[in-house]
Amino acid sequence: MITVTTWHLEQTSAEDLRPAPAPAGLDLRLVLADRIGPEFARFLYTAVGGPWHWTDRLPWTYxxxxxxxxxxxxxxxxxxxxxxxxxxxxxxxxxxxxxxVIYFGLLPGFIGRGLGGHLLSHGTARAWDLADRHPAREATRRVTVHTCSLDGPAALRGYESRGFRRFRTETAEQQAAPTPGPWPGAGPYTT
Structure with a gap:
């Protein structure tokens, strides 16, 4: 068994967001995957979350x-x-x-290049204007995200740097399990 701490964070105003600029020197585009299918969504989930114990959706069917x-x-x-x-x-x-913010992260080969803060800034800004793109939705009054001690070592600090504040912390015991990868043994610090 291992002890896992989960932090619940929030922003309650669009003014809470502290944006991070795009990193210089990269051919970077942030694109809305308007018609994302299960195959690509599952690829992103496993490629980003594999090193950090994202396993809850692995058994999902198509x-x-x-x-x-x-x-x-x-x-x-x-x-x-x-x-x-x-x-x-x-x-x-x-x-x-x-x-x-239900899922957020980088593929292992892109960690440490300054992309994370900018991607989180962009996504959080989009969360605040979600009703503008989806008129049936009510205006955003709160943006939340959850991270835990199994996530990347910079996750909590990254969320707080973008203006998220902790509103609840939980600790629980859970069964230790290997990370699923994008393939077994893959991680952000190996090639």
Whole structure:
């Protein structure tokens, strides 16, 4: 068993966001994957989350991925560097004007290049204006994100640097498990 700490963070105003500029010297594009399919969504989930124990959606069927992606207002923004996917941020609207940053991160080979802060800034700004793109949605009143001690070592600091504040901390015991990879043994510090 291992002890896992989970931090719940929020912004309650668009003015809370402290943006990070795009890193210089990269051919970077942030693109809304407007018609993302289960295959690409699962690829991003495993390639980004594999080193950090993202396993809750690994058993999902194609239909479960499809239905989740089809929900109104869900947005996936993909960072592309020189034509390669480098990371993503996924926004999921919740009731009462809340938008959750449900998934966010970089593929291992792109960590440490200054992309994360900029991608998080972009996605958080999009969360604040989600109702502008989805008129059936109510205006955003709160943006939330959750991270834990199994995530990347800079995750909590990165969220707080962008203006998120902790509103709850939980600690729980869970079964230790190997990271699934993008393939077994893959991680941000090996090649």
């Amino acid at each position: 239909r479960e991925w499809h239905d989740w992606l089809a929900q109104d207002g869900l947005e996936t923004w993909v960072a592309w560097v020189s034509g390669s996917p480098a990371g993503y941020i996924q926004l999921e609207p919740r009731p009462e004007g809340e938008v959750e």
